Amino acid sequence: MDKMTVAEAEALFREIDADGNGEIRLSELRDYGKDHGGTVGGVKLADFVRGADTDGNRRISRTEFTSHFA
Ligand SMILES: [Ca+2]
Ligand SMILES: [Ca+2]
Known part of the structure; x- marks a missing residue:
């Protein structure tokens, strides 16, 4: 997988961090994964x-x- 820029990674972080508290909980990841084929940035959730x-x-x-x- 290609590396993202820091700006791209931060944009993705904000997208997944649904409650905006600055860290991603597993439930937030699962909610995100539901809409994205169980992956984050092309990586399987569990592996991520x-x-x-x-x-x-x-x-x-x-x-x-x-x-x-x-
Ligand atoms: Ca959060
Ligand atoms: Ca940690």
């Missing part, structure tokens, strides 16, 4: 969480998200 949640707290912070994609 495993790869992006570097501190293992089951939430994706903005930093984790952008450093995963950009």
